[in-house]
Amino acid sequence: MNTTPDIFQAIADPSRREILMLLTKDKHTINALAGNFDMSRPAVSKHVKVLYDAGLISITDQGRERYCELKADGFDDIKEWLNYFDKFWHQKLQNLENLLNKL
Amino acid sequence: MQKDIVIKWHLPQPVEKVWDCLTTPALIEQWLMKNTFQPVVGHKFNFYTKPIPKMGFDGIVYCEVLEVIPHKKLVYTWKGGSSPDNLSLDTILIWTLTPREEGTELLLEHKGFKGFKNYITSIFMGSGWRKHISRRLICILNEMK
Numbered sequence: 001m002n003t004t005p006d007i008f009q010a011i012a013d014p015s016r017r018e019i020l021m022l023l024t025k026d027k028h029t030i031n032a033l034a035g036n037f038d039m040s041r042p043a044v045s046k047h048v049k050v051l052y053d054a055g056l057i058s059i060t061d062q063g064r065e066r067y068c069e070l071k072a073d074g075f076d077d078i079k080e081w082l083n084y085f086d087k088f089w090h091q092k093l094q095n096l097e098n099l100l101n102k103l
Numbered sequence: 104m105q106k107d108i109v110i111k112w113h114l115p116q117p118v119e120k121v122w123d124c125l126t127t128p129a130l131i132e133q134w135l136m137k138n139t140f141q142p143v144v145g146h147k148f149n150f151y152t153k154p155i156p157k158m159g160f161d162g163i164v165y166c167e168v169l170e171v172i173p174h175k176k177l178v179y180t181w182k183g184g185s186s187p188d189n190l191s192l193d194t195i196l197i198w199t200l201t202p203r204e205e206g207t208e209l210l211l212e213h214k215g216f217k218g219f220k221n222y223i224t225s226i227f228m229g230s231g232w233r234k235h236i237s238r239r240l241i242c243i244l245n246e247m248k
Contacts, residue, residue, distance in 0.1 A: 009159070009184075009191040084155075085108050085213055086108055089108060089110055089211055093211065095134035096121075096135075099133050103116075103120065103124075
């Protein structure tokens with residue numbers, strides 16, 4: 001089983017994006033989230049776990065309830081990918097320029 | 104709204120020379136990465152670099168050549184992820200070479216950050232929840248434009 005957090009995988013699924021949307025309004029319990037979907041609570045739980053593993057949400061226990069909340073920092077990683085490639089290509093093109101000057 | 108990477112780069116060398124650097128494995132390795140590239144449409148190849156576990160990247164870029172127009176255009180897929188069965192970064196790389204009086208204009212387009220785009224699209228497609236989006240998220244999205 002692969003446990004590496006994978007943000008793109010996490011947000012590629014429509015149900016999980018729906019969960020993220022719900023969480024942009026307010027924190028929700030897993031039960032409350034499940035109330036918005038046709039799927040079973042364990043299925044929702046599974047999606048919540050993927051989002052949690054990807055670092056996009058946090059889960060806090062309050063009494064008997066588990067509250068899910070959006071974790072803003074998690075979204076920085078998505079931005080990081082794009083920044084990463086932007087920097088990556090600028091650096092590589094500079095390498096290419098240097099190489100061509102030597103050839 | 105989409106966020107592709109587009110970079111234009113001017114090189115003083117002629118297109119033939121630049122093309123060689125884009126399509127000869129030993130040369131590609133010198134400026135980009137170790138690779139198994141061949142300039143043949145349909146050829147599947149890899150780039151090898153350092154893994155970035157934090158981003159779910161195993162250090163191997165899985166590619167397939169889609170288009171080869173010598174001295175003009177080179178297109179290949181650029182897929183990555185935490186394992187070959189889990190390629191969540193499904194993008195495409197397009198190199199376009201244009202001869203200029205003083206060398207070559209090299210255009211690089213890195214497109215199709217799909218998960219990312221789907222997410223952005225879904226953010227803007229809804230309406231009822233829109234005014235409720237947390238301010239932080241709006242800030243992040245604004246920065247992404």
